[in-house]
Amino acid sequence: MKRGILVSQFSTLENYFTEKREAHLEELKQFLRIPSISSLSEHKEDMQKGAQWLADSLSKAGLENVIVDKTSGHPVVYADWLHAEGKPTMLIYGHYDVQPVDPLNLWETEPFEPQVRDNKLYARGSSDDKGQVFMHVKAIEALLQTVGTLPVNVKLLIEGEEEVGSPNLEEYIENNKEKLAADVIVISDTGLQGPGQPAVCYGLRGLCGVQIDVKGAKSDLHSGLYGGGVQNSIHALVSILDSFRDAEGTIEVEGFYDNVRPLLEEEQEAYKALGFDEEELKKEVGVNELFGEKGYSHLERVWVRPTLEINGVFGGFSGEGIKTVLPSEAGAKITCRLVPDQDPDEIVTKLRAHIEKNKPVGVTVTVTEFDKGKPFITPFDHPAIQAAGRSYEKVYNVPTAYTRGGGSIPIVAAFDEILGLPVVLMGFGLSTENFHAPNEHFHLENFDQGLRVIGDYYYELAGLSKEDLKK
Amino acid sequence: MKRGILVSQFSTLENYFTEKREAHLEELKQFLRIPSISSLSEHKEDMQKGAQWLADSLSKAGLENVIVDKTSGHPVVYADWLHAEGKPTMLIYGHYDVQPVDPLNLWETEPFEPQVRDNKLYARGSSDDKGQVFMHVKAIEALLQTVGTLPVNVKLLIEGEEEVGSPNLEEYIENNKEKLAADVIVISDTGLQGPGQPAVCYGLRGLCGVQIDVKGAKSDLHSGLYGGGVQNSIHALVSILDSFRDAEGTIEVEGFYDNVRPLLEEEQEAYKALGFDEEELKKEVGVNELFGEKGYSHLERVWVRPTLEINGVFGGFSGEGIKTVLPSEAGAKITCRLVPDQDPDEIVTKLRAHIEKNKPVGVTVTVTEFDKGKPFITPFDHPAIQAAGRSYEKVYNVPTAYTRGGGSIPIVAAFDEILGLPVVLMGFGLSTENFHAPNEHFHLENFDQGLRVIGDYYYELAGLSKEDLKK
Numbered sequence: 056m057k058r059g060i061l062v063s064q065f066s067t068l069e070n071y072f073t074e075k076r077e078a079h080l081e082e083l084k085q086f087l088r089i090p091s092i093s094s095l096s097e098h099k100e101d102m103q104k105g106a107q108w109l110a111d112s113l114s115k116a117g118l119e120n121v122i123v124d125k126t127s128g129h130p131v132v133y134a135d136w137l138h139a140e141g142k143p144t145m146l147i148y149g150h151y152d153v154q155p156v157d158p159l160n161l162w163e164t165e166p167f168e169p170q171v172r173d174n175k176l177y178a179r180g181s182s183d184d185k186g187q188v189f190m191h192v193k194a195i196e197a198l199l200q201t202v203g204t205l206p207v208n209v210k211l212l213i214e215g216e217e218e219v220g221s222p223n224l225e226e227y228i229e230n231n232k233e234k235l236a237a238d239v240i241v242i243s244d245t246g247l248q249g250p251g252q253p254a255v256c257y258g259l260r261g262l263c264g265v266q267i268d269v270k271g272a273k274s275d276l277h278s279g280l281y282g283g284g285v286q287n288s289i290h291a292l293v294s295i296l297d298s299f300r301d302a303e304g305t306i307e308v309e310g311f312y313d314n315v316r317p318l319l320e321e322e323q324e325a326y327k328a329l330g331f332d333e334e335e336l337k338k339e340v341g342v343n344e345l346f347g348e349k350g351y352s353h354l355e356r357v358w359v360r361p362t363l364e365i366n367g368v369f370g371g372f373s374g375e376g377i378k379t380v381l382p383s384e385a386g387a388k389i390t391c392r393l394v395p396d397q398d399p400d401e402i403v404t405k406l407r408a409h410i411e412k413n414k415p416v417g418v419t420v421t422v423t424e425f426d427k428g429k430p431f432i433t434p435f436d437h438p439a440i441q442a443a444g445r446s447y448e449k450v451y452n453v454p455t456a457y458t459r460g461g462g463s464i465p466i467v468a469a470f471d472e473i474l475g476l477p478v479v480l481m482g483f484g485l486s487t488e489n490f491h492a493p494n495e496h497f498h499l500e501n502f503d504q505g506l507r508v509i510g511d512y513y514y515e516l517a518g519l520s521k522e523d524l525k526k
Numbered sequence: 527m528k529r530g531i532l533v534s535q536f537s538t539l540e541n542y543f544t545e546k547r548e549a550h551l552e553e554l555k556q557f558l559r560i561p562s563i564s565s566l567s568e569h570k571e572d573m574q575k576g577a578q579w580l581a582d583s584l585s586k587a588g589l590e591n592v593i594v595d596k597t598s599g600h601p602v603v604y605a606d607w608l609h610a611e612g613k614p615t616m617l618i619y620g621h622y623d624v625q626p627v628d629p630l631n632l633w634e635t636e637p638f639e640p641q642v643r644d645n646k647l648y649a650r651g652s653s654d655d656k657g658q659v660f661m662h663v664k665a666i667e668a669l670l671q672t673v674g675t676l677p678v679n680v681k682l683l684i685e686g687e688e689e690v691g692s693p694n695l696e697e698y699i700e701n702n703k704e705k706l707a708a709d710v711i712v713i714s715d716t717g718l719q720g721p722g723q724p725a726v727c728y729g730l731r732g733l734c735g736v737q738i739d740v741k742g743a744k745s746d747l748h749s750g751l752y753g754g755g756v757q758n759s760i761h762a763l764v765s766i767l768d769s770f771r772d773a774e775g776t777i778e779v780e781g782f783y784d785n786v787r788p789l790l791e792e793e794q795e796a797y798k799a800l801g802f803d804e805e806e807l808k809k810e811v812g813v814n815e816l817f818g819e820k821g822y823s824h825l826e827r828v829w830v831r832p833t834l835e836i837n838g839v840f841g842g843f844s845g846e847g848i849k850t851v852l853p854s855e856a857g858a859k860i861t862c863r864l865v866p867d868q869d870p871d872e873i874v875t876k877l878r879a880h881i882e883k884n885k886p887v888g889v890t891v892t893v894t895e896f897d898k899g900k901p902f903i904t905p906f907d908h909p910a911i912q913a914a915g916r917s918y919e920k921v922y923n924v925p926t927a928y929t930r931g932g933g934s935i936p937i938v939a940a941f942d943e944i945l946g947l948p949v950v951l952m953g954f955g956l957s958t959e960n961f962h963a964p965n966e967h968f969h970l971e972n973f974d975q976g977l978r979v980i981g982d983y984y985y986e987l988a989g990l991s992k993e994d995l996k997k
Contacts, residue, residue, distance in 0.1 A: 078806025175902035260750065265849055273812030279731065282863050283833035284807075284824045286817035288769060289858075290836055300761060302886065304754075324801030336755075346757035346888035353755045361753035365761055366851050367842035373861060377896040378734055379861050380837050387760075388843060390850050392753050407770075415773065417817035425848040460752025 060206075060514035067201045068510050069392035072503065075197075080499075083189050084169040086151075087178040091220050093129055093152035095298075102129040102215050103415040105151045109213060110134070116196035118211065126223040129215030133234070137208045139222060143524055144515050145206035146237035148470065149188035150217035151168035151246060154491045174499045181497035183490035188213055190502065194509040206517030210237055218388075221466040225302055228473050231434070238524040239439045239516065243481030244508070247501065248329065248456040249377035253447030253508070256480035257356070257440045258459035259467055263399035264390030265406055268421040269297060275371075276381040277404050286417025288385040289370045293317065295420070297414040299363050299479070303349040306363045308409040311402065316395045318359050322435050326354045327455045358459035361402075362392040392427065399427035428465035431526055433477040433493070438523045442515035443481045450505075450507045477526045481512065531677075531985035538672045539981050543974065546668075550968075551582070551647070554660050555640040557622075558649040564600055564690050573600040573686050576622045579660070580684060581605070587667035589682065597801045598693040600686030604705070607666065608679045614992050615679035617983070619941065620659035620715060621688035624651035625962045633966035645970045651969035654961035657712040658954055659684055661973065665980040666796035677988035681708055688715075692937040693804035693895075699944050699981035710910045710987065711941050714980070716953030719800065719927040720974065724918030724979070728911045728952035729829070729930035730938055734870035735837075736859030736877055739892040746842075747852040757888025759856040760841045766891070767858055769833050769884040774820040777834045779880040782873065787866045789830050793906050796928045803823060814962040828928035832873075861896065863932065868897035892894045901934030904948040909994045913986035914952045921978045948997045952983065 070080075081288060092098040106123045109132045114121045118134035121163065121370070129152065156166040156179050164170045169178035191211065198205050214224050214234060228235060248254035272281070272287040301307055331354050332477055347356035356362075370385025372378035408420055414420050416426055433440055435457055443513070444455035447514030460480070483505035491496045516524075531539070543550075562576030565591075565805050577594045580603045585592045589605035600623065608615070627637040635641045640649035647657065662682065663873040669676050676699060683706060685695050719725035742759040743752075772778055802825050804816060818827035827833075843849035857904025862873055878893055885891050904911055906928055915926035931951070938949055954976035960966045 072798075085974040115680065187945055207755075212903060220562055252660070262750075267745075271813060276811060278833070278835045278837065278861060278933070281811065281828060281861060282835045282932060284816060284818045284932075285811055285813060286815075287835050289767075289839050293767040293836065293839070294773070296764040302765070340747060340752065340756055342742060342756060342888050344757075344888045345755060346886070347755045356755040360754055362749070364749045364753050364758050364762065364850075364852055365842065366749065366853065367844045368760050368764070368850055368856065369844040371836065372836035372856075373840040377859065377861060379733070379735075379835075381835055382837065384902065385844040386844075388848065390749060390848065392750060410750050415817070418812050419816045458744065460750070461753060483697045 060511050062217065066373055068197055069507060071197045071201050072506050077501070079193055080171070083176070083186060086116045086150065086185050086189060086484070087169040087180055088167050090167045091152050091180070091215065092155050093216050094155055102152065106130045106132050106215055107150050110283060112192055112461070113251070115210065116192050116197035118195065120524050127506065128192055128223045128511065131215065131227055132213040135208070135210040139205055139208045139517070140209045143238040143521050144236070146208060146212060146235055146240045146476070147191050148240060148242045149191070149213045150215065151188060151213050152215045152218050153183070153185065154218050155233050156493070158493060160500060163280045163326040163494055166495070171495065175414070175495040175496040176502070177494060179495050181487040181495055182484040183495065184217070184244045186497045186502060190483065190505050190509055191243065194506055198510060198513065200224055206486070212234060217466070221324035224466055225424070225473070228469060232473065235474060237474070237476060238521050240474070240476050240478045242480050243411070244476065245460065245480045245510055246483065246484035246486055248458060249255045250485060251451060252456060254456040254458045254483065255433055255440055255443045255447065256458050256460050257437070258395065259430065260361070260461055261366065261393035261399055261468060262463040263388060263393060263403050264388065264425040265403060266386060266388050266408060266425070267323070267424040268384065268386040268419055268423070270316060270384050272381070272383050275383050276379045278379040281381050286382060286415060288382050288418055289416040290491065291418040292368070292370060292385040292387060294415050294487045295413050296365055296368070299409070300388070304347050305349065306361070308363070308405050310405050311361065313394045314398065318355065318430070319435060326352065326358070329354065329456050336419050343508070357458055357461035359394055361364045361394050361397055363389060365389050366488045392463070394436060395430045395432040399429060403427070428463045429468035429472065431468045431471045433479065433526065437477050437503050438519050439477045439479050439516065443479050443512055446508045446512040446515050449511055450504050475526065477524060483507070529975060531982050533672055533925040536982065539668055539992050540978065542668045542672050543977050548582045549708050550664055551603065551642070551749070551952065554647070554657060556586045557583070557651070557656050557660060557963070558640040558651055561638045562686065563626050565626055573623065577601045577603050577686055582620050583663055587663050588670040589666065591748045597765065599694045600765065602686065602695070602698055602725065603684040606681040607676055609914050609934055610676055610891065610988070613678045613709070613988050614990060614995055615681060616987055617681045617683060617711045617947070618662050618682045619711060619713045620662070621686065622659060622684050623686045623689050624654070625689050628966070630975050631962060634965055635875040637966070642970070643916050643976050645969055646967040649972070652966055653955040653959040655688070657968045657973065659982055661954065661976050662714065664979055665984070666667065668977070669981060669984065671929065677985045681706065688937070694943070696940045697935055699940060702960050703944065706945060708947060709946070711945070711947050711949045713938065713949065714953050716931065716951045717927060717955035717957055718953065721956060722859065722922060722924065724922045724924070725927040725929045726911055726914045727929050727931050727953065728906055728920065729866065729903035731832070731932055731934055732864035732868065732870055732875050732939060733861060733899040733934040733990050734864060735859065735896040736874060737857060737894040737896070739855065739857040739861050739894070740889050740937070741855050742987060743852070743854050746797060746854050749852045752852050756852060759853050759880065759889055761841070762886040763841060763856040763858060765883050766881055767836055767839070767884050770860070770880070772996060775818050777874050779831070780984040781833070781876050785867045785869065787903070790906060793830070793928070795816065797829070800825065800927050828932035830865055832865050833867055834860060836860050863934065864901045866901045866903040868901060870900060872896070893985060898940035899934045900943065901950050902939040902949060903944045904950065905909040908948050908997070909990050910948045910950050910987065913990065916981055917979045917983040917986050918952070920982055921975050946997065948995060952979070
């Protein structure tokens, strides 16, 4: 161990975790028994219960200023410990709400009756995200109980609406900027790269999208009487849709790639080193060939390259057999995954211009915008990212993967934007753990090792100055 | 009158029609009261009743060998009169079945309670096709009652399944080739070009089509996790669909136009002379601009040029809002209207080759064929066509329009193919008469004038030799 926690402290911490393991699991099970499903109004009281349970647990751990704070939706839970004078402050974000559980009949055991089988804890929320939030609470408690202090200042902000898109959190952050002021944001709501393979995620893609509605004649026409003489709305639509991408997967919207931040050589090397198995992926998704932008590896395509995907298309007759209709209306939904430094508003403007330019004659085209989310990145070589990598390596004893995510967590971009802080995504889940599906579970070896990684990371951060942490 | 009926005979005929007008209309109303809806099984007995009523009417008119003949579906009615030795034989085709009547609440009077309002006869089947079939029956009756003989031999084949696609007629024709042998086929089931504007239709487009099903990954994928790295089935589909046609409306399937019979200069002139109002059409269908194959007028586009229309498209998410799915499956239905001398089987083969050639990587594509129909044409200058034009002109006192139809009546092509005869489409309906819709009606001035046109046409045909009529 080069930096971070002292060997003696680490050993004390380890003994503590080992000794308390059963007690911790019993406690986590209590948390998991609360059906805090944010999307279902019948669970409104359970949301309150979940927030209160967490608040009590934070107080018990030794955190201060604990509050179950109101929002326009479900409450957020805030707590802090701010006695590491001169040291950096970390803001830990997570969520205590969970996904719905249907189809219930596919669960082997009840989703809110946690059960350990084969060293895996089965319950809704075990991996996403109660289990991971609980690890931070216990890491803090352990340090306060053993060392008697924390090496850094800590603030926790645990929300109850992550699974419904965090509709009220941005406003909460805006209204509590000072209270939430920190030097780094740490989120444990993602996953390892694979079993035994730690990963720090330092970037996520953003999102924007539009619906395109094409209207030709005022009503459907008989293709015998009018076919060949009046524009067909579906022909017009597919002509627009096909113009978005060339045969080699490059998006042909003018200026689409303008602000794409080039991939660093180190990043490229790091991705290559992951040895991603494209053959395995083909088998997983059931295709003979992968397809994506020419000149990029699969990981580059889904992590660092922007996309334009057609998510749905509709128009005319889709029943059985034939109907010789010349359809009046057709439409499609498209979304773009964006990467740093693309701006969703700018991309939508470019999409609109492209559609206008490629609009065939004889139809009117309406473009409707969807919700947008900015991409996010903390530079690969940022000290907070590299420190997280070191903490993983010390515990897992293998090199950490530095990854990006292809999906979007809009609230991460909001943190980035409002608070202007580096964000470190250090997750302990596995992609096979059925979060959002029946039989969600959490591999307890990652619970055990993750507690140690988190404990170490607090010390790693303490070794950095506020200046080091500036983004 | 240059040819055809003698003036004295025409005048006798005219007096007969005038004298019997009310009696004829009362008789037609009886026919129209029978709800012979071929598509609805609850009307099976009405179909039998309709066939029997027609057979009785044919016997009463003086026709011979009248029979209600069985098929695998609804019966056909056959009758003949074959005493014009050495003269040509005409086969008159029509149908006694009608379309369903829903939505019933949009009918101003009951569909099967015929009513004359404003010199229009309102009832289901008044225009399509009972009214027009009845005109032939009464024209024959009039000639037999007044002149005492017919100038040509006549056979009638009136079916009961036209509105359901004539599923059994082709077999019936094949099995009764000798019985149906003739020199020309006359069909009154189409329309005038406009009020007071007679038209002879001498060609119809054929039809073929396929469904294209595209499959990418074995299930829908998350566009964040896989987007940009796995082929999107809708992207693949629109790329195929967009490849069918260029921006100027030309079909880009290799060899698609190979067998298209060039338009004769006379035909082109004839269409121009119709003075088709494209501005009126724009208003009718509600578009700012018409669109079709470059270098052709609207009438040429819908009458003599083949088309490829997308009739339906489907895939992915079509609900409200956004769903960031990378869809596994997408599909489309396309149909081609074909013109002489395109062959539906050959065109489907070319479509398949085109799809195979334009298939993007990373997907499998399945092509399913729909029912086919051949295009049909009787040459513009065929004596039977020109004779029909003359008969119209004598009665309507304006030049006849020589037209083609953009739609398909597959059974016409079957007649053409099996019996190898010229087909003359001489209709008396108007496109505004709501056939297939509520408040179907028939303008009685065309009933009156049509009886005279038909009477004259029998004499016109009598002036032609069997040799003249060979196709």
